[in-house]
Amino acid sequence: MREAFAALGLTLPACLPGEPEDCGHGDARDHYASYLGALQGHVESLIEASFAGDSDALDEVYRARARHRAIMDDVLG
Numbered sequence: 001m002r003e004a005f006a007a008l009g010l011t012l013p014a015c016l017p018g019e020p021e022d023c024g025h026g027d028a029r030d031h032y033a034s035y036l037g038a039l040q041g042h043v044e045s046l047i048e049a050s051f052a053g054d055s056d057a058l059d060e061v062y063r064a065r066a067r068h069r070a071i072m073d074d075v076l077g
């Protein structure tokens, strides 16, 4: 998860339980759920901005995303 954020130039705080900046707000699962929501929203805004005005390219991005979701559905059972 941290690597995914880092790849986008973002740094997650080390605030999970037991980490140096432990924020005390929820367990690791709660943190991952919020990180995932934030990551999805951020990436979607980047995609929308990158392909603004090019609906064919945007369609291709969404088709690729659908294919990857299907792959992940298989991985996750």
Ligand SMILES: [Zn+2]
Binding pocket: 015, 016, 022, 023, 024, 025, 031
């Ligand atoms: Zn935290």
